[in-house]
Amino acid sequence: MDTYIHWFLEKVPLFANRTAVIDADGSYSYADVETSSRVLANLIVQHTGGANTFVVVLLPKRVSFVKTVLAVHRAGAAYVPVSTFYPGDRIKFIIDECEPAVIVTTRSLWAEKVADGACCPEERLLFLDDVQWQDIPAQASLNYSSLERNAVMLYTSGTTGRPKGVLHSFSGLTYMVSRHRVFEKLPSYSTAIIADYTFIASFSDTFGPLAVGGTVHLVDDEVRSDLRRLNQYITDNHITRMFMGSQMGVTMLNMFDLTLKVLIIGGEKVSGLLPGRIRDVKVFNTYGMSEFSPVTNHLVEEGETTPSIGKPYQEVDIYIIDDSGKLITEPGQIGELYVSGPMMSVGYFKLPELTAERYLDNPYKPGTRMFRTCDRVCLGPQGELIHCGRADNMFKIRGFRIESGEVENVAQQFPDMGNCVCMKKVVNGEEMLCLYFEAMKPIDCDALRDMMASKLTHYMVPDFFIQLDELPRNARGKIDRKSMPDPAGHAERQMVAPSTDRESQLFEIAATLMGNRQFGVTDNLFEVGLTSIMAMKIAAEADRQGLLLKASDIIRLKTIRKIVMNAIQMVGFYQEYNPQKETAIFMQGIMVATDTEKKLDMLARKYNVLVVEPIQEHYHYIFEDEPLKEVIELYYALIDIYVPADTSVKLVMGMSFGGKLAYLMACKWHEMRGQLPSVVMGDTLLVKNLPLRTAILTGTIEQFIDQNHLPREVFNPSFIERITIVTHLDSRGVQLPCYEGRVVLVNARKEDDSFKGDNAELWKQHKPDIEVVNVKFLHNELCCDNPEALATWQLLLDNDYRL
DSSP states (O other): OOOHHHHHHHHHHHSTTSEEEEETTEEEEHHHHHHHHHHHHHHHHHHHTTOSOEEEEOOOSSHHHHHHHHHHHHTTOEEEEOOTTSOHHHHHHHHHHHOOSEEEEOHHHHHHHTOTTOOOOGGGEEEGGGOOGGGGGGOOOOOOOOTTSEEEEEEEOOTTSSOEEEEEEHHHHHHHHHGGGGGTTSSOOEEEEOSOTTSHHHHHHHHHHHTTTOEEEEOOHHHHTOHHHHHHHHHHTTOOEEEEEHHHHHHHHHHOOOOOSEEEEESSOOOOOOTTOOSSSEEEEEEEETTEEEEEEEEOOTTOSSOOOBEEOTTOEEEEEOTTSOEEOSTTOEEEEEEESTTBOOEETTOHHHHHHHEEEOTTSTTOEEEEEEEEEEEOTTSOEEEEEESSSEEEETTEEEEHHHHHHHHTTSTTEEEEEEEEEEETTEEEEEEEEEESSOOOHHHHHHHHHTTSOGGGSOSEEEEOSSOOBOTTSOBOGGGOOOGGGGOOOOOOOOOSHHHHHHHHHHHHHHTOOOOOTTSOGGGGTOOHHHHHHHHHHHHHTTOOOOHHHHHHHOSHHHHHHHHOOSEEESSOOOTTSEEEEEEOTTOOGGGGHHHHHHHHTTEEEEEEOOGGGTIIIIITTOOHHHHHHHHHHHHHHHSOTTOOEEEEEEETHHHHHHHHHHHHHHHHHOOOOEEEEESOOOOSOOHHHHHHHHTOHHHHHHHTTOOGGGSOHHHHHHHHHHHHHHHTOOOOOOOSSOEEEEEEOOTTOSOOSOHHHHHHTTOTTOEEEEESOOHHHHHTTOHHHHHHHHHHHHTTTOO
16 A cells, blocks of 8 residues: 555646645645645755654644645655644653654744754754745655655653653554545545644644645634634635544534534543534544544434444454453443554654553454553443543543643652642533642742643643642552542632623623632632633633633633733724824723724824723723823833834824823823824813812712712713722822923813813913813813714814814
């Protein structure tokens, strides 16, 4: 049998102009993929001499990865995929152990992930940035691949505390790819890849379609983590077949009417599938592992909420052996599963003892080998396999394989750490990774988490860290894993209530989806039921309610408060930046954002308008204990990032309290950049002892409302909060400097205005040459988008703020 490389090269002349690969940057034809891989293959051979050696591939999930793997295999070598999400220590370990003949990467990735302290000669680095693609026509066609050679080494979690390399041959990979040949006669066949390339399933889903003339979609991680966008991508691109982790697949089936023809799920036990959700899509539940993938599959029927892992593929032999070494053939009896077949890997790299323990001579089929899976199974009534747990300390969470020993080994590198146990626990119905430990003194769990994240892949970092005075032990004094306490009961909760509408909205979404309200906005969501899949559900529901979030930010930030704060864009251009326009800065102060949209539309016709979001949206996160001077310092730091260095700001504008911020920002802008933009303030008051503000400061606001016979509906919680913020900031105010540039104060004046003071005279004490424009409006009419006032603002804008 030929290798899959032969099949791919046969398809190139037939489908030269057909799209082979689509990624976030564009689409690429079969001819383009072939010619690029040919160039790289020639370059790789210069390093390897055509020998069956290793090539490390450190690249993002883009077409460059696909072209590089094809090139490595055409050069007759084996590739070692290294995820761009791996911490630097793990990458260096892999490079040191496999001693690659060449490392294919980019200069920026190498500098970011590996360069410092890496023991790798410069001559072994092949940067794609340096490849001379114009030499493509001069490159000879290569194909040194053969079934007997090694093809890929995948590093997985290891029992000894170090990653272990699983080595696969071309023969095994070609068998995996051959299963896609059933789709060869379809008029169009496409797969979408969401898994990382360090997982064996992603190999066949990528190179299977390329062997039969199909199209591979490399889904960007941002799309993958947004379930609504992912569903839309599947629909818009007419994806035929797709693999997802079990939890994610069930979630997608429950949420959407998928347009896929085939959905394959696997990696962990399937549960929670709602009735009526399997319609036009065929759903297969599969079982496999890095050493042998896949072993079984099962067509899930409507009504199955917890399907079996199915029956073995035709070319796979399975053996269930009980504790006494006897072969089990009857349904219902539990034993350990052994598998044999052409997809079995070669063994563990540089681990002869472990290889001998797990890769055994097959007594039931002499001349072949079988792999000990350490999974306990039994036969169902129809001969299907039912998973019954593990015979060792390896387990899977959210589809990721985790050896507890590797996690424990890393944890014990932390200062003062004693004995520790890593295990899977169910919290609020979700599987979570927990680390129980003893220590000589209280451990800073955030620091422990950070240390482990720097050495382990993200899915191996525990969700819960539980320090105990002593780990539970059995009568013989050994640590009793089965007696570890419920982690949820050990999480310290601050129970801080939401303080803003956005916090309340996100709290309700998270609490409803997780089925738990016993937490606050500053508590770690992982300690109350958050998982990566749950984060995707929260992001999808937040999007439906108009609160735009990324699942990756929910996972990274962990608390409601930090997530909301991150989602707030304090500064941003109102429309796309146009270098042909001059720039204006609009300080919204405490305005409700929708009250100034029409003014912003008006300004945007003339300027690039950089908008500073209303201060109440981020006051409680950032400014609650800060004086006004610090507010301006931070605003300037943010604005400085957005406004190009060679851009001249012509105008700084604000209404009411925003006008005071605009004046102070113009002073800061002059100090830092030497420019003198004009300042326009809409009825910006300087009087601090207004009755309302006095009532706020003295806490007599209720008396103030009653004594002045004012309608209570005017004093809604939002208004009270905003006026309180201004009052507090003014009470910790700043001495107003005299600004050298032009300042215009648009003064609201109306006969029934309750404010009788001359605000312009107060401003003249700071800015003697201030230009005052009196208009016949009340304060709110002038500052908000009142139709009559807007006409006045347009006239002012047209006349350079002169009447």
